Amino acid sequence: MLTAVCALLLAAPMAAAAGGPTVKVSESQAGTGGSVTVSGTGWRPHTLLMMLVCGQSSPSRGVIGGTNSCANADGRAVTTDANGSFGKQLPVAEPPVPCPCVVHVATVTGASADADAAFQVAGHPVKALPPASTGGRLSMLTDTRLDGSSGLLTWFGAPPSRTLVFTIGNAGTSTLKDPVFQVGTAHGVFAPEWDEQQWHGTLAPGKKAEVKLPVELSAGAHGDYAVSLRYDGKVLAEQPWGVGRPWGVTLFWLLLCVVVPAAVFRIGMAVVDRVRPPRAGGIRHRGVPRPVFRVPHLRAAPEPTPSAAATTSTLPWFTPDSGPGATGGRLSAPHDDSSTSPTAPTAPTTPTSPTTPTTPTTKGPT
Incomplete structure (x- = not known):
């Protein structure tokens, strides 16, 4: 018992x-x-x-x-x-x-x-229900799938979109025309949000057709989602959808956090440079002034004045012969002109008598 x-x-x-x-x-x-x-x-x-x-x-x-x-x-x-x-x-x-x-x-x-x-x-108003569909009986022939991929704009926060594809058949005895489906998207444990979408077409008894319905999420959506398909109050299929995180938005905010403070700093420095008073005893410079080193009581040496002796092209150790038959010159050892005072008077040279013959100097090898 x-x-x-x-x-x-x-x-x-x-x-x-x-x-x-x-x-x-x-x-x-x-x-x-x-x-x-x-x-x-x-x-x-x-x-x-x-x-x-x-x-x-x-x-x-x-x-x-x-x-x-x-x-x-x-x-x-x-x-x-x-x-x-x-x-x-x-x-x-x-x-x-x-x-x-x-x-x-x-x-x-x-x-x-x-x-x-x-x-x-x-106290709530009452209204009659819409008439039930008397058309054919719809049935699912294949599992649903999500076609499409995310583009570059989705990486920067654009709404992710896919196409829900499935095949239906008419198992009834009458023609099925323009059926209305409900596509729902749910995130995590939340209930799905349904959106009515009508498929435009006619399905005769015993025939089948492929149906494509667009599915779109909100901007910036990411995580695990579930796409559900419902017809005439009955859930026909459910398809998981994993949406990646829009890392482009994160990168944008990181760059914004770096660029904006740098721009504000540059603008602030420019304003401070404009409004601050000039330094005492000098002209205000935008950059760092160059250091100038000066030694007191030191003057630059004056440039030497060209003299008449400097313009002479005769070498100091070469003395040319004088006289009517002179054909060469005499070499002499160079001497230091520094011992001769520039202010001492020079004795006049005794001119050579024209009648006195000059002994020619034998020219050696050049």
């Missing part, structure tokens, strides 16, 4: 998990400012969940407008226990779109899972 009881206790949570996650609210209607207790079972153990009040939704069709139809600012996070259950109070807030409303619970990390519980916000 004890074994049977243990088996029943273990089978209950396993059956709940096999049936999928469920959500319940303590009250079906409440006004803004109040709170309701949200509980759930059948979730993965130790999983982080996000609880939101969403408009234009129903438990059968899910959140039609995505998280843009939810009161995201008043959401609450909760973690399941070891059995995959949770219970926590959620403040009641008016969603940005009319009701019908639901309490939407979805996983934040790991495999995607969500569940909804009908709820009515008292």
Whole structure:
């Protein structure tokens, strides 16, 4: 009997998990400012969940407008226990779109899972849901992939962009025309932000087509992101995306921190050089003045005046012969003119008589 009881206790949570996650609210209607207790079972153990009040939704069709139809600012996070259950109070807030409303619970990390519980916000307007699509039944044929690469501008903080590529097929019996997809991007543990994108085309029953949807992040985004694809309230695929850090922005700020102080310093020095008074006893110089060394009582030597003797081309040790038959000169030993006083008078030379013959001097070898 004890074994049977243990088996029943273990089978209950396993059956709940096999049936999928469920959500319940303590009250079906409440006004803004109040709170309701949200509980759930059948979730993965130790999983982080996000609880939101969403408009234009129903438990059968899910959140039609995505998280843009939810009161995201008043959401609450909760973690399941070891059995995959949770219970926590959620403040009641008016969603940005009319009701019908639901309490939407979805996983934040790991495999995607969500569940909804009908709820009515008292005093909030109500509007009928848009008609459900009666076209073909869309199915995913291949896994999604992200095509593209980051350019030079992305290295300097430009928004990273990729193209989400996947193949769909029409498994219904009618033609599928211009389906509207929702592409969501999530960073870390945050809930994805959904953006509606319409694929323009017609898909006949039994046919397939390749779909390309652009995906773009905010400027300067970096880190681990997840790109999700949703159609008709159901998440079809999820693709991880690792975005590198824009190191060009960091390099720009480093250069700015070096260039700006240097420019301010140069401008400040120029202003100080303009406004400071001149130095006493001299002209103000922009640079460092050259040192001038002066020896007192020292004058430069005067340049020598050219004399008449300096202009004579005759050498001091060569005496030319005089007379009518002179053909050469006589060499004499050089003598020092410094012993002769420049002021002593010179005795007149006795002229040679023209009748006295001059003995010719024998010229030696040159």
